[in-house]
Amino acid sequence: MAEEREGAYLQIGEVAERTGVTQRTLRFYEEKGLLKPPTRMEGGFRLYSEEDVRRVLRIRRLRDLLGFTLAEIKEMVEADEVKMQLRAEYRKDADAEEKRRQIQRAKEVTEKQLALVRRKMEQLAELQRSLEEKIATYDGWLGELDRYIASRAGR
Amino acid sequence: MAEEREGAYLQIGEVAERTGVTQRTLRFYEEKGLLKPPTRMEGGFRLYSEEDVRRVLRIRRLRDLLGFTLAEIKEMVEADEVKMQLRAEYRKDADAEEKRRQIQRAKEVTEKQLALVRRKMEQLAELQRSLEEKIATYDGWLGELDRYIASRAGR
DNA sequence: ATTTACCTGGACGTACACGTAAGAGTTTTG
DNA sequence: CAAAACTCTTACGTGTACGTCCAGGTAAAT
Numbered sequence: 086m087a088e089e090r091e092g093a094y095l096q097i098g099e100v101a102e103r104t105g106v107t108q109r110t111l112r113f114y115e116e117k118g119l120l121k122p123p124t125r126m127e128g129g130f131r132l133y134s135e136e137d138v139r140r141v142l143r144i145r146r147l148r149d150l151l152g153f154t155l156a157e158i159k160e161m162v163e164a165d166e167v168k169m170q171l172r173a174e175y176r177k178d179a180d181a182e183e184k185r186r187q188i189q190r191a192k193e194v195t196e197k198q199l200a201l202v203r204r205k206m207e208q209l210a211e212l213q214r215s216l217e218e219k220i221a222t223y224d225g226w227l228g229e230l231d232r233y234i235a236s237r238a239g240r
Numbered sequence: 241m242a243e244e245r246e247g248a249y250l251q252i253g254e255v256a257e258r259t260g261v262t263q264r265t266l267r268f269y270e271e272k273g274l275l276k277p278p279t280r281m282e283g284g285f286r287l288y289s290e291e292d293v294r295r296v297l298r299i300r301r302l303r304d305l306l307g308f309t310l311a312e313i314k315e316m317v318e319a320d321e322v323k324m325q326l327r328a329e330y331r332k333d334a335d336a337e338e339k340r341r342q343i344q345r346a347k348e349v350t351e352k353q354l355a356l357v358r359r360k361m362e363q364l365a366e367l368q369r370s371l372e373e374k375i376a377t378y379d380g381w382l383g384e385l386d387r388y389i390a391s392r393a394g395r
Numbered sequence: 396a397t398t399t400a401c402c403t404g405g406a407c408g409t410a411c412a413c414g415t416a417a418g419a420g421t422t423t424t425g
Numbered sequence: 426c427a428a429a430a431c432t433c434t435t436a437c438g439t440g441t442a443c444g445t446c447c448a449g450g451t452a453a454a455t
Contacts, residue, residue, distance in 0.1 A: 096431075096432075097431090097432070097433095098430095098431065098432080107413080107414080108432080109413065109414065109415085110412085110413065110414095112433095112434090113412070113413060117412090126421085126422085127421090128420075128421045128422070128432080128433085129420080129421075129432080129433060129434095130421070130422080130431080130432055130433075131432085131433090146363060147367075148412095150359065150360050150363045150364075151307060151360065151363060151364060151367065152306060152307015152308075153307075154411080154412095155411075155412070156411090168374070168377075171381070181385055181388055181389050181392070182389065184385060185382065185385050185386070185389070188378050188381050188382055188385070189382065191378060192375060192378040192379070192382070195371055195374050195375050195378065196375060198371055199368065199371040199372065199375065202364055202367055202368045202371060203368065204305065205305055205306065205364055206361065206364050206365070206368065208301060208305045208306060209306060209357055209360055209361050209364065210361070212302075212306065212357055213354065213357045213358065213361065216350055216353055216354040216357060217354065219323065219350050220347060220350050220351060220354065222323075223343050223346060223347040223350065224347070226326070226343050227340065227343055227344065227347070230336055230339060230340050230343070231340070233336055234336050234337065234340070237336075251401075251402080252401090252402070253400095253401065253402080262443080262444080263401095263402085264443065264444065264445085265442085265443065265444095267403090267404090268442070268443060272442090281402095281451085281452085282451090283402080283403090283450075283451045283452070284402075284403060284404095284450080284451080285401080285402055285403080285451070285452080286402080286403095303442095309441075309442095310441075310442070311441090
């Protein structure tokens with residue numbers, strides 16, 4: 086097996102294990118632009134960082150639990166890239182007006198996502214309420230039935 | 241064109257229009273058991289009820305906004321069927337123990353759905369929080385930038 | 396009665412998100 | 426250094442959720 090914890094760089098197999106996705110999925114995400122091409126060994130093996138692992142986990146959460154498509158997730162990931170980019174050159178102060186426009190754009194994208202998330206939460210809350218109501222109905226029925234069964238047995 | 245509002249029975253075209261899905265999708269849902277086979281005219285044309293329309297809308301909400309798969313939605317719809325069924329013969333009292341088991345089962349299914357919904361809501365809340373934080377960061381940057389730009393203009 | 400709009404089942408096509416297999420190369424281990 | 430374990434690219438396959446097209450039957454309006 087591969088050496089353990091070599092400087093914090095992980096091969097695709099270990100990333101797959103840690104994130105619970107297959108190697109195919111990792112290559113697929115790279116192909117689709119969801120993961121930036123990782124560094125490689127001389128032989129061509131991919132070397133991932135812990136940051137990459139976190140990103141994969143985030144992608145899966147957005148997909149599995151929240152039902153976003155990979156296209157939507159890609160947008161979000163790209164918005165993150167912009168943020169990192171801006172943060173990195175924040176001090177370098179190249180053309181303040183241009184930077185302002187970029188930030189404004191990134192903010193608008195984020196606000197759209199937020200609006201979407203809020204809509205989803207409202208819908209989920211409604212669904213939650215109706216499910217709780219349903220369970221209450223079942224409990225009521227069960228109680229009645231149990232009383233009925235008990236009364237029959239008692240006779 | 242077809243007659244307007246004939247006794248509250250709708251043809252597939254009108255249901256499609258009202259629900260925003262295609263006729264193909266309606267037939268597909270029927271094929272997959274998400275919609276019970278509707279009544280037909282002598283000629284074979286499907287006749288839907290308002291109840292059917294509501295069900296379609298519910299299916300779409302579960303799919304589009306909450307990201308459930310049709311298989312999951314089918315389970316939910318079937319649980320509803322059971323509930324309707326039970327409600328209908330609630331008074332008829334045939335075998336109380338058997339009915340108890342059915343209700344218990346339906347309740348368990350509903351509880352699983354509820355647990356899933358709660359997990360999704362937690363994740364969404366977390367995402368919401370991080371998005372709000374991101375926007376705050378952008379706002380901070382914008383404020384700084386604007387002050388900088390103003391100070392430059394003032395000089 | 397005929398046009399016109401609508402519907403039917405069946406079959407093939409498609410976009411998304413990967414799965415799986417093949418054959419060859421690379422790295423690690425004994 | 427050779428076997429074992431891992432990874433590489435390429436390419437075709439799969440399940441889901443429909444879209445699209447077809448030939449032909451049905452319904453409503455003129």
